[in-house]
Amino acid sequence: MKNLMSTAALSFTLIGASTFALADAHADVTAVTCAEFAEMELIDQESMLAELTATVEGADNDEVMIGDVQILCNGSEDETVASVLSEES
Numbered sequence: 001m002k003n004l005m006s007t008a009a010l011s012f013t014l015i016g017a018s019t020f021a022l023a024d025a026h027a028d029v030t031a032v033t034c035a036e037f038a039e040m041e042l043i044d045q046e047s048m049l050a051e052l053t054a055t056v057e058g059a060d061n062d063e064v065m066i067g068d069v070q071i072l073c074n075g076s077e078d079e080t081v082a083s084v085l086s087e088e089s
Contacts, residue, residue: 030082034073037081056085
């Protein structure tokens with residue numbers, strides 16, 4: 001039982017640390033690459049896209065959809081989503 005509790009505590013600690021590192025890595029929304037954007041959950045993509053369209057000059061929040069970003073990023077995994085959106089507008 002002690003081993004089970006120790007394992008569970010270690011798991012929660014590692015999960016918490018990885019979540020913090022992920023959030024810290026994306027503190028600057030303009031630094032998110034297309035590959036990172038594609039790996040996000042849909043809800044995270046939606047919030048990230050809202051932040052990006054508010055940040056990127058010329059990107060219209062009402063017209064840019066997640067599918068549009070995926071098409072624009074096709075073959076450009078190392079480029080940032082912000083640069084792809086700014087090229088499009």
